[in-house]
Each structure stands twice: as structure tokens, then as C-alpha cells.
Amino acid sequence: MLTNRCAPARFLRLCATRIALTLAAASLLSLGALAQQQPQPPKPVPKRVKSVLGFPDIKKNENCDVDVSGSSLKLKGSTASAEVQTSSIEDVLTGDDSARLIGGFVGTLTSFGPYGSGRFLSLFRKKLDTLTIQYRDSDGGLHGGILSMNPGEAIALKKVLVAAGAKTSVPIDESAKPAGDQKP
Amino acid sequence: MSTGLIARTTATLLLFGLAGCTAYAQSASPAKPVLQPAPHAIQVLQIESSEIKLPPAFQMAIYEHSLDEIKKTALFQEIYRDGDRRASGATDLVTLKTDVTGFKKGSAMARQVTTVAGKTSIKVHIEVVKGDGTVLAQKDVEGKVRFFGENMRATFDLSKAIAKALKENFKKPAAAGKS
Numbered sequence: 001m002l003t004n005r006c007a008p009a010r011f012l013r014l015c016a017t018r019i020a021l022t023l024a025a026a027s028l029l030s031l032g033a034l035a036q037q038q039p040q041p042p043k044p045v046p047k048r049v050k051s052v053l054g055f056p057d058i059k060k061n062e063n064c065d066v067d068v069s070g071s072s073l074k075l076k077g078s079t080a081s082a083e084v085q086t087s088s089i090e091d092v093l094t095g096d097d098s099a100r101l102i103g104g105f106v107g108t109l110t111s112f113g114p115y116g117s118g119r120f121l122s123l124f125r126k127k128l129d130t131l132t133i134q135y136r137d138s139d140g141g142l143h144g145g146i147l148s149m150n151p152g153e154a155i156a157l158k159k160v161l162v163a164a165g166a167k168t169s170v171p172i173d174e175s176a177k178p179a180g181d182q183k184p
Numbered sequence: 185m186s187t188g189l190i191a192r193t194t195a196t197l198l199l200f201g202l203a204g205c206t207a208y209a210q211s212a213s214p215a216k217p218v219l220q221p222a223p224h225a226i227q228v229l230q231i232e233s234s235e236i237k238l239p240p241a242f243q244m245a246i247y248e249h250s251l252d253e254i255k256k257t258a259l260f261q262e263i264y265r266d267g268d269r270r271a272s273g274a275t276d277l278v279t280l281k282t283d284v285t286g287f288k289k290g291s292a293m294a295r296q297v298t299t300v301a302g303k304t305s306i307k308v309h310i311e312v313v314k315g316d317g318t319v320l321a322q323k324d325v326e327g328k329v330r331f332f333g334e335n336m337r338a339t340f341d342l343s344k345a346i347a348k349a350l351k352e353n354f355k356k357p358a359a360a361g362k363s
Contacts, residue, residue, distance in 0.1 A: 003318075054244060095241050100296070134240075141266065
């Protein structure tokens with residue numbers, strides 16, 4: 001008799017829990033979608049970037065600290081550092097790129113994974129911003145440095161560089177398109 | 185009787201062998217172009233991309249990689265960058281002009297997933313020009329990434345092809361001429 005009275009109550013409690021969970025999940029999803037629609041706040045100036053190439057003494061694809069202080073851009077790698085005067089920068093251009101989520105030596109190893117697992121892992125990629133800096137050395141020789149960083153950070157770094165005296169052929173407002181908004 | 189047969193067979197085989205060797209030698213050594221002695225100095229100009237819209241990162245990567253690859257060839261004793269003031273005083277200077285004629289941005293993800301699709305290629309026309317405007321060498325060169333690697337790797341491949349094209353046209357200066 002007791003069991004007969006409790007069974008509908010338990011069923012109702014179970015249903016209520018399920019409904020509550022479903023509603024919570026739906027509200028979370030809708031909040032996520034809303035957050036994506038709203039314009040994202042501008043990203044801060046990056047402190048750490050990857051120097052792809054073009055800066056003397058710094059190895060290719062080396063992660064380094066970046067600092068724009070006074071009238072110079074300073075990059076500090078693990079063993080060497082480079083300094084570029086902002087007055088010698090002729091052009092600063094933003095771009096976008098993408099890279100494998102699992103990169104480097106481990107990324108190469110995963111490509112040999114069994115049952116197509118390497119190919120499956122290749123589907124996961126991260127978006128990147130690139131900043132191309134054209135500058136002249138003391139003899140007038142042209143150099144092209146490329147930095148890569150998280151999406152949205154290139155514009156912030158470009159703004160700081162231009163404010164410090166660097167020139168650009170593309171005004172900041174026109175180039176202000178975060179890589180996250182573009183097709184990979 | 186058997187000795188005569190053996191002698192005839194041997195002679196025939198020798199004849200065939202000789203004929204084959206001659207034919208192979210003719211096919212294996214096509215007329216090689218006469219290599220010019222490499223000029224003393226080269227100035228690598230900025231990559232021109234007037235007609236084809238090449239991303240600035242690619243443009244600069246080709247320029248920087250080309251400088252590295254030309255240095256590796258050891259053809260030229262002095263290599264100057266675009267705008268280097270020291271180049272004006274260099275003797276026997278040539279300039280390397282590179283003009284982008286084609287660009288197809290593929291997809292690294294498509295390459296890694298399908299292996300056959302998503303090729304990235306960059307085509308350029310290079311010219312080695314003397315100070316008086318004489319063109320010493322010119323060639324259409326292509327850099328591509330077909331199977332492995334990110335899109336930017338095409339710039340590295342192209343730079344190697346540019347260095348190879350220079351090696352096909354110029355020979356290293358004689359050892360006596362080295363300073």
C-alpha cells in the first residue's frame with residue numbers, strides 16, 4: 001500500500017528533475033548564442049606572441065615577450081632579444097591564419113595514428129591573428145617581421161605601434177576585423 | 185661449329201650493348217646551358233604583387249626566405265636587402281626582381297584530412313637584372329604545399345625554387361676570385 005502511494009510521487013520528482021535539467025541546458029545554450037551575437041570587447045595588447053620570422057637573432061617560430069615602450073618594439077626570446085624603433089616601421093598590417101590545435105612534433109606524430117585518428121585530430125584547428133611589420137635597418141635595408149598571436153590581439157598591438165610612431169598603409173578602423181569573425 | 189656460334193652470339197651481344205650505351209649516353213646528357221659566372225653582389229628587391237592580391241605575411245615571408253636561401257647557395261659574395269644604401273657602392277651588382285603572377289590559397293585542414301585536396305600554390309616571375317637594365321636570367325617559378333604543412337610553407341618552397349633557378353643560371357665564382 002505504501003509502495004503504491006510513493007510510486008507516483010517518485011515519478012513526478014524524476015520528471016521535474018529532468019524538466020529542470022533540460023530547461024537549464026536550454027537557457028545555457030541560449031545565453032551562449034546571445035554572447036556570440038554581442039560585439040566582443042577589444043582584446044588587450046598581448047604580452048606574449050610567436051615570432052614567425054624576420055626579427056634578427058630571434059629564432060623562427062619562437063615564443064617571445066613583446067613590449068612597446070617609448071618609441072621601440074622589444075621582443076625577448078629565450079636566448080636573444082630584438083628591438084625595432086617604431087620610427088623605422090614603414091607598415092603594420094594585420095591578417096589571419098589558422099594552425100593545428102595539436103602542433104609541433106606531437107602533431108606530426110599524431111598524423112601517423114591508427115584508424116584515421118590523425119586525420120580526425122587535424123579537424124581541430126585554432127584561429128590566429130598575424131601582424132606583419134615592415135621596417136628598415138640602420139643601412140636602409142628592408143626587413144619583414146611576422147608575429148602570430150591570439151585572435152583580436154593583432155589589432156590591439158597595431159594600435160599601440162601606430163600610437164608610438166609606426167606608419168601603416170591600412171587605417172586601423174578598416175583593418176579592424178578580428179580573425180574570429182572570418183571563415184577559417 | 186659450336187665455337188663459331190658462340191663467337192657470333194658474343195659479337196651480336198656486344199654490338200647491342202654498344203648501341204644501347206650510345207643511346208643512353210645521348211639521352212642522359214642533354215645539351216646543358218652554359219652557366220654564367222655569378223656576379224659579385226645581388227640586391228633582393230621587395231616582392232611585387234600589383235595584379236595578384238597576396239597577403240602581406242606571404243609577401244614578406246617570400247622576401248625573407250629568399251634572402252636566406254640565396255645566402256645558402258653561396259653564389260654571391262654580397263647580398264643586399266631592398267633599399268640598402270651600401271648596394272650603391274657595390275661593384276658588379278645585379279638585382280633580383282620578383283613579381284607574383286598567381287596565388288591559390290588552399291586549406292591546410294583539407295590537405296591533412298583528404299591528402300589530395302587543398303593545395304596552396306604561389307607562382308612568380310623572377311628576373312636578374314644588371315645595372316644597365318640587361319636581363320641576365322628570367323624564369324617562372326612555383327612554390328606549393330601539396331600534402332603536409334601549413335599554407336605559409338609554400339613561401340619556403342618558393343624561395344628554394346628561386347635559389348635553384350639562380351643555381352641553374354650562374355656558377356660559383358672561381359676559388360682564386362674569392363676574398
